[in-house]
Amino acid sequence: MKKISLLTALCVVAFSGTAFAGTIKPGESTSCNDAKQITVEVDTIPNKSAGEFGHTANDRGTASLVVWKSSNATTVPLTLGPNDSNKSLTTTDKGKVGIKPMGEMGRNKVVLTSQPAFSRGDSIGDISGLVRFTNTGTNTVKVTCQ
Helix, strand or coil: CHHHHHHHHHHHHHHHCCCCCCEECCCCEEEEECCCEEEEEECCCCCCCECCCCECCCHHHCEEEEEEECCCCEEEEEEECCCCCCHHHHHCCCCCCCCCCCCCCCCCEEEEECCCCCCCCCCCCCCCCEEEEEECCCCCEEEEEC
């Protein structure tokens, strides 16, 4: 009897960290069920590059996730890159490639809003049912279900 109680307690603790939306570390998962709106965001982490090619230990602050949706059993990749900008590539060459600096920084947050009447089943907007987020990147991500 003690073993069953201990096993049950361990299962509750294990599933409580992944069953609800919140902050997920690399390799962890969380989910939302029948949410009207889901906010996914990564903290803006300083881009501390090392070396001439700009390699970083924190993937330039980028968040990488895999989103699984029960509504149509599809998996969709989601990437947030708040430090990404094409200006750094087009201004450092002093105009030699002939591309004008344009664009803007990437986003650190995306809000998914339920679109139940959307006809394409593979749409990221179809967030009805269970939506599971798995952090496949190197930075912590915050997921909020509403």
